[in-house]
Amino acid sequence: MSGEAIAILGLAICAGLCGVGSAVGLYKTGSAAAGVLAEDAKKFSKVMILVLLPATQGIYGFVMALVGQGAVTAGMSVGSGWLVFASVMPLAITGLVSAIFQGKAATSCIYAVAKDEKLSGKLIMFPAMVETYAIFGLVISLLFTLAA
Numbered sequence: 001m002s003g004e005a006i007a008i009l010g011l012a013i014c015a016g017l018c019g020v021g022s023a024v025g026l027y028k029t030g031s032a033a034a035g036v037l038a039e040d041a042k043k044f045s046k047v048m049i050l051v052l053l054p055a056t057q058g059i060y061g062f063v064m065a066l067v068g069q070g071a072v073t074a075g076m077s078v079g080s081g082w083l084v085f086a087s088v089m090p091l092a093i094t095g096l097v098s099a100i101f102q103g104k105a106a107t108s109c110i111y112a113v114a115k116d117e118k119l120s121g122k123l124i125m126f127p128a129m130v131e132t133y134a135i136f137g138l139v140i141s142l143l144f145t146l147a148a
Helices: 003-039 041-053 055-071 080-116 119-121 125-147
Strands: none
Touching: 003 041, 003 055, 003 080, 041 080, 041 119, 055 080, 055 125, 080 119, 080 125, 119 125
16 A cells, blocks of 8 residues: 555545544434424524534544645655554544534533523533544644644
8 A cells, every 4th residue: 555545544534533423423413402493493593503513523524634635745655654644543533532422412401401591502611622622633633744
């Protein structure tokens, strides 16, 4: 396998895992929101932000794949390919895991909004704390990839 292929594989895995995590998180939040909105459709604006939060990791993976292509060159060495591959793994791992757990945290917040919609502004903080680790993974992967 060439260095170029290894690097592209790493970028694809990163984008794919972040996308999978987002899909799982969005499934959880979307399912919870559907139940809440079936009872009271007026809460749509209160739950929509909570529903969408797990989507950001998929966006981060997409951005990383685009930016990371700049580190891929024709005829790059196998070692350089592995360097790019390893550089995107922090985001691949944090993107997958944090999107799933952010979906779980946001789902709990959606259920809380169903009981008291005045809490929606305060509740967004809980899934946002999970987001922090996806951002850390993105920053680390960007720095590593740009240095590769």
